[in-house]
Amino acid sequence: MDPRDTILLCLVFCLSQKIQAQEGDFPVPIISATPGSVIPWNDSVKILCWGTPESYLYQLEILGNSTFEVVEKKLGFQKKAEFLIKHMNPNTAGRYQCQYRKQDHWSEHSKALELVVTDIMKQDYTVGNLIRMGVAGLVLVALLAILVKNWHNHQAPNKEDCPDLSELSWSKQKCQT
Numbered sequence: 001m002d003p004r005d006t007i008l009l010c011l012v013f014c015l016s017q018k019i020q021a022q023e024g025d026f027p028v029p030i031i032s033a034t035p036g037s038v039i040p041w042n043d044s045v046k047i048l049c050w051g052t053p054e055s056y057l058y059q060l061e062i063l064g065n066s067t068f069e070v071v072e073k074k075l076g077f078q079k080k081a082e083f084l085i086k087h088m089n090p091n092t093a094g095r096y097q098c099q100y101r102k103q104d105h106w107s108e109h110s111k112a113l114e115l116v117v118t119d120i121m122k123q124d125y126t127v128g129n130l131i132r133m134g135v136a137g138l139v140l141v142a143l144l145a146i147l148v149k150n151w152h153n154h155q156a157p158n159k160e161d162c163p164d165l166s167e168l169s170w171s172k173q174k175c176q177t
Contacts, residue, residue, distance in 0.1 A: 026105070028108045029107055029109075031096065033046070039115060043087075049080060053078070055102050058098060081098070097109045
């Protein structure tokens with residue numbers, strides 16, 4: 001065999017290996033959540049899995065008992081797949097990941113996305129409650145001041161009602177009647 005043929009054969013073999021490796025090389029999918037990864041109880045969340053335009057199957061998985069379990073699959077050639085979880089609760093919260101299928105191979109798994117559910121009923125109202133208590137206290141102090149002033153006005157004799165205040169016994173009798 002001619003050395004040129006040997007070199008050409010090696011070159012073709014090496015290039016075919018490189019082309020085959022590139023076809024099998026899949027970018028790692030990217031996973032994200034809209035509106036975010038912290039979701040109020042019973043709200044919806046959209047999970048997006050980004051792959052390649054040639055991807056024809058996407059699957060969403062959640063971490064179960066130390067293994068990831070398939071939640072849903074989306075079929076169709078698309079660059080991203082959307083998975084909707086309608087009612088978030090503690091059972092649907094957890095670590096999610098996705099992957100896509102292109103040709104006859106699966107991609108690597110995406111990084112894990114942690115979805116957390118918040119309970120609206122267990123929010124901390126301490127600051128708001130302290131402000132409300134302070135305002136209520138001020139209203140009570142104002143009402144108490146009005147009552148004390150009113151009580152004091154009824155107890156003290158008025159100069160118009162009792163013009164002669166020099167005789168205490170007479171003014172007491174007159175004002176008490």
